[in-house]
Amino acid sequence: DADQLLRYAADRFSMFGEQQGVQLKLEVPENLPPIYVDKDAINQVLDNLLSNAVKYTPEGGTVVLMAQVNRHQKRLHISISDTGIGIPSRDLKRIFERFYRVDKARSRGQGGTGLGLAIARELVQAHGAEIEISSELNVGTTVTFWVPFAKGGTAG
Ligand code: ATP
Numbered sequence: 001d002a003d004q005l006l007r008y009a010a011d012r013f014s015m016f017g018e019q020q021g022v023q024l025k026l027e028v029p030e031n032l033p034p035i036y037v038d039k040d041a042i043n044q045v046l047d048n049l050l051s052n053a054v055k056y057t058p059e060g061g062t063v064v065l066m067a068q069v070n071r072h073q074k075r076l077h078i079s080i081s082d083t084g085i086g087i088p089s090r091d092l093k094r095i096f097e098r099f100y101r102v103d104k105a106r107s108r109g110q111g112g113t114g115l116g117l118a119i120a121r122e123l124v125q126a127h128g129a130e131i132e133i134s135s136e137l138n139v140g141t142t143v144t145f146w147v148p149f150a151k152g153g154t155a156g
């Protein structure tokens, strides 16, 4: 149940986000088709991406968790956008590598290991799916991944 998966992920982060002065918005259409995923894995992906979005977004910012149905390809596209510090374009190519971090002085958080995105990519790819990132320095970052519909769950 994609709707529940996304709502629970948003719930796990809304409190944390509020503490950091970052608002979390959920933009999820009604009646999402069922998806065929390892629930624990996708929860981990969502947690990694949402924690990044909150961690790298200054107070007063907004994080949007969005879902879009692609009926043609039988995929649910999920994106997490923030209004945060962004990532320099020279770092974007390597950002999914293990332990790769942009200059840690930029992060207002208590740092991290640089594994969150690498793990997220592995988990998404284990579904035969892909994850992408786009970012503009000092404007914000969007990470998008897709997951397959369950067979017979195309909802028309
Ligand atoms: P952790 O292992 O705790 O997740 P991390 O957050 O540093 O540590 P990743 O999640 O892999 O590691 O992210 C790698 C780097 O990419 C981060 O150190 C940060 O520089 C940059 N980054 C990731 N997400 C964002 C974002 N939403 N906005 C700006 N920079 C980001």
Ligand code: MG
Pocket: 048, 051, 052, 112, 115, 116, 117
């Ligand atoms: Mg991280």
